[in-house]
Structure formats: structure tokens, C-alpha cells
Amino acid sequence: MSKVILHADSLNKSFGAVTAAKNINVEVEQGSVLGLIGTNGAGKTTFVNMITGYLKPDTGRVIFDGKDITDLQPRDITRLGICRSFQIPQLYNSMTALENLEVSYSVVSLIESHGSLFTKLDKAIPSYNKTVKALAEEALERFNLTAYRDKTARVLPGGVRKLLDIAMAMAVRPKILLLDEPTSGVSAEEKFDIMAMVMNAVKDGSTTVLFVEHDMEIVSKHADRVLAFYAGEIIADEPPEIALRDPKVIEFIVGETQAKMLQGAH
């Protein structure tokens, strides 16, 4: 077994009468790719929020690389190497695609130069030894976004916005990347390409990826492990070929029809 990079230890979270997380226990191995599935309101985003510091669990701990990060603020967790995208892309709408990426790489530069407030956009990032602009251009290429370089983020199509958001999250070269529905709001034809592009850009063997996804074909294609959420609980934690055939997962999440289709596809 390779190194456990992340440990969600007995997490519980309620909102009034709603149990959004119930005794969640997950150990994630470095370099693995986890697909998080579950119907609306099952607790997927709550889980992502607790790992990234946006929500504090009522009880339980989040351990990253041996360090208890439960009480840290989101920005400090990002600094340690856990990054995320949101269900709705968080872009600077009045800026171009290139400028959005430059902002991300500037933040990296700012962090790496020990918090200097005078970092300029053309400054080289110490660990990359390249300028922010060069890195932003490279990221555009890596994510196949060069055609949108000078377009204002506001006018970009849904799929492109998703990719740009993920490219920005990748600027810090995270150890763990959490993607909350990277393909939602994207057309069926575009979805597969987007996910393939994202996995290609992030899969260097050491980045650990957790992605929330409703499309089971995408899950079975890209995840090497599935966490199935139902009413705040994890009802299955198995490789996709087992999890997607689990009777509870079929009953509560996948449905008979889709389960048959998936089995046919294997």
C-alpha cells in the first residue's frame, strides 16, 4: 500500500435536522483517483468542503500528510497543497483567459516569495524559474485553451469555463486536487473530452484527484476507487467495477437501467 496522503477520520456534520456527513472514514492513497458519486443532497460537496476547510466538521478530524488540518483556514490548506474547483467556476469575469491564469500564477509567486505584496505580473516564480506570463501561456496550451487566450471570461462557453477554473487550481501544483462536478453544465458531447483533458493534465502519477461526478461512464473510466454517498453516509467504497454493481448503489444512486447499460459497456 502506498502512502496515505489524506485521512478523513470520523467526520460528522449536520445542518439543523439534516445529516450531511455521518461518520465518514476515508483513507486516500497518494496518486489515486477517487470518484465521488451520490444523488443530489447526498453529502458530496459537504465532504469536499470539509477537506478544503470551507466547512468545519461538528466532530472528527482531517489529516493531510500526517498533519491535522481540521482547524485551518481554506487559504492555509491551499498553501499546503490541497486545491479545488467549485460546482460553479470561480473566474474573474472581466479578465481574459490568459489574465485569469496570470492571477493564479501570481498568487503562487506571492506565496513563494514569502508574502511580498510587491510581486509584479512579470515576476519569475522561484520554483518554476519562469515568468508568470510564460506559465500562464503554457497552461493555456496544456488545457487546449489557446484559442480563448484573449477572450473575456464572461463570454466563454460552459466547458471552457470549467477547464479554465481547473487550470487555475492546478497553478499551485497541488498534491491533492478536488473537482466538484467538473463536467456539470457541459454538453454530453463535450463532457468526455473535458474529463480526458483534465485527467491528462493532472495525472502525473503523484497528484491525488477526488472528483464529484454524476455520469457513471466517466466515473468508471477515470476513477480507480469510488466513494458512494447516500444521506451523508458512504455506502460503498470500492473500485468502480465493484461499487457500480453494489445492490445499494444501484438502488439508491445508479438505478437498474443505467447499471445494465454500464455492465453492457464493460
Ligand SMILES: Nc1ncnc2c1ncn2[C@@H]1O[C@H](COP(=O)(O)OP(=O)(O)OP(=O)(O)O)[C@@H](O)[C@H]1O
Ligand atoms: N450551508 C448549508 N446550510 C444548510 N444545509 C446545507 C448546507 N450545505 C449543505 N446542506 C445540506 O446538506 C445536505 C448535503 O448537501 P451537499 O451539498 O453536500 O450535497 P451534494 O451531494 O453535493 O448534492 P449535489 O449533487 O446536489 O451537489 C443537503 O441536504 C443540503 O441541503
Ligand SMILES: [Mg+2]
Ligand atoms: Mg454538490
